[in-house]
Amino acid sequence: MADINVKIGPLVLKNPVTVASGTYGYGTEFLDFYPPCELGAVFLKGITLKPRAGNKPPRIAETPAGMLNAIGLQNVGLEDFLKIKLPALNNVPGVFIANISGDCVEEFVQIAQALNDAPNLAALEVNVSCPNLQQGGMAFGVSAQATEEITQAVRNVSRLPVIVKLSPNVTNICEIARAAEAGGADAVSLVNTFLGMAIDVEKRRPMLGNFTGGLSGPAIRPIAVRMVWQTSKAVKIPILGMGGIRTARDAIEFFLAGATAISMGTAVFQDPSAPLKIIKGIKKYLAAHKHHSIYEIIGALEA
Amino acid sequence: MKQVLARIIDVNFFESDYVSLTFKSPEIVAEAQPGQFVNIRVSEGPHPILRRPISIFDADEEAVCILFKVVGEGTRLLSEVRKGDYLDVIGPIGHPFKIEPAPALLVAGGAGIAPLHFLGRRLRESGFDVHLIYGVRTRKEAVAAIDLVRVSTRLTIVTEDGSLGERGLATDFINKKTLGDRAVYACGPEPMLAALQTKLAAMGKSAQFSLESRMACGAGACQGCAIATQSGYQRVCADGPVFDSDKILKWSDGA
Numbered sequence: 001m002a003d004i005n006v007k008i009g010p011l012v013l014k015n016p017v018t019v020a021s022g023t024y025g026y027g028t029e030f031l032d033f034y035p036p037c038e039l040g041a042v043f044l045k046g047i048t049l050k051p052r053a054g055n056k057p058p059r060i061a062e063t064p065a066g067m068l069n070a071i072g073l074q075n076v077g078l079e080d081f082l083k084i085k086l087p088a089l090n091n092v093p094g095v096f097i098a099n100i101s102g103d104c105v106e107e108f109v110q111i112a113q114a115l116n117d118a119p120n121l122a123a124l125e126v127n128v129s130c131p132n133l134q135q136g137g138m139a140f141g142v143s144a145q146a147t148e149e150i151t152q153a154v155r156n157v158s159r160l161p162v163i164v165k166l167s168p169n170v171t172n173i174c175e176i177a178r179a180a181e182a183g184g185a186d187a188v189s190l191v192n193t194f195l196g197m198a199i200d201v202e203k204r205r206p207m208l209g210n211f212t213g214g215l216s217g218p219a220i221r222p223i224a225v226r227m228v229w230q231t232s233k234a235v236k237i238p239i240l241g242m243g244g245i246r247t248a249r250d251a252i253e254f255f256l257a258g259a260t261a262i263s264m265g266t267a268v269f270q271d272p273s274a275p276l277k278i279i280k281g282i283k284k285y286l287a288a289h290k291h292h293s294i295y296e297i298i299g300a301l302e303a
Numbered sequence: 304m305k306q307v308l309a310r311i312i313d314v315n316f317f318e319s320d321y322v323s324l325t326f327k328s329p330e331i332v333a334e335a336q337p338g339q340f341v342n343i344r345v346s347e348g349p350h351p352i353l354r355r356p357i358s359i360f361d362a363d364e365e366a367v368c369i370l371f372k373v374v375g376e377g378t379r380l381l382s383e384v385r386k387g388d389y390l391d392v393i394g395p396i397g398h399p400f401k402i403e404p405a406p407a408l409l410v411a412g413g414a415g416i417a418p419l420h421f422l423g424r425r426l427r428e429s430g431f432d433v434h435l436i437y438g439v440r441t442r443k444e445a446v447a448a449i450d451l452v453r454v455s456t457r458l459t460i461v462t463e464d465g466s467l468g469e470r471g472l473a474t475d476f477i478n479k480k481t482l483g484d485r486a487v488y489a490c491g492p493e494p495m496l497a498a499l500q501t502k503l504a505a506m507g508k509s510a511q512f513s514l515e516s517r518m519a520c521g522a523g524a525c526q527g528c529a530i531a532t533q534s535g536y537q538r539v540c541a542d543g544p545v546f547d548s549d550k551i552l553k554w555s556d557g558a
Binding site: 025030033045053062065272 | 304305306344346349350351352353354377391393516517518519520521522523524525526527528529530531535536541
């Protein structure tokens, strides 16, 4: 059977199928379905230094082949993450990756430092899609300079592999990915959600309490594949590809475009066992095409 | 909470776009309690991507019955399944009603009858007196009425147009006399629950409300189904769907 281990920097995943931050809670919510160690990795709910209440409801709206969300980073904050959420994973085998956000570079650094001694963590994912409050609220991830600065600052203090999660709401994704690489990222993950909006035409009100939100699901998949493909030409570090993956076929599209691993989110809402089906489907595809390793299809797009 | 492929053993269509589905799932029946819901996949393909959370109307021996009103694309797809088909169901989900050792007043509005039917049955089986007030728009919408006699000791049907039972709103029939020392349980549209919340608060009482919300994960992971409570935003799926009425601060619709 083909080898489906992949390497994300120094981190080895037993398979390339992971679940995206924000869609899988703090790692324990889906335990009724299957043990998370069957997944390549679990990206935990994003945390901030202080707890966040989150946005005014409604926070989700279904859209054609997808959904909008505006959760507003509701999370328990660093302290409870360390005291309650991570210890809850003590007896849960699996590869867990923390996802961190901050209002300024110092906050990212503080969280990254605090997580150095945390148990049960295999890597850090840095969310640069959140607003930089010291720069007028513009997302860090729309500026190459801010992305590099934040990556470097986290890289300097963290003992864990650093994955930078890129925002797709940019003009040139390659430039931002190169900045993360220059800052010392071990990998980049993309895409985060696309900024969108939906309106209830009868009430003439926005479908989301926050007016705008992040679009995810199959609707964004072709844009995500394009951005992963472009990024794979621009950087040498591994790419975690995501955006609307529902089936093994969808996942393979991302591998061919240059992703080393993939993440799922919205499709897990539709079917919590979808990631397991995809792992099987990838093995089947590799066998059918007589490959010995998943690496034989990574970036194997033919021109 | 389990994910099962459940065979549909009965489908019934009613007036006013109500549908009841009964599916076989001993796994879900074994755990199901009144107030809990199931989350059902409505499409094989990429659209609509989200499951639909639906209250349990009854769970008996091996079968689960749900009753819902077709209100949009998801419930329309769900209404197209037929006897013998298989449904991908996750459940039971959420915190159920806490059964108070007291006579009960159940207040249902429209499709909100579903969890109260199940609760009424359990209360009656435990020997409690159950007064059920069931408010609907018109006689045509009182689809569950026939089943309600066996789950209540006293049934008050209220229609907005007076076409069946009393005329008015379910909440018009909440007073000192109907309330007595009864434990109150309610489920229905937000305006009804908001009115009931205000009315009960004025009388120094509280109730258990089973709430609805748009949901994404239905497993407590995504924080999508938040409701503002005295303890901050809570998840309707995992912290509810049953909440104490005096803990709810704001309705999602701004009601």
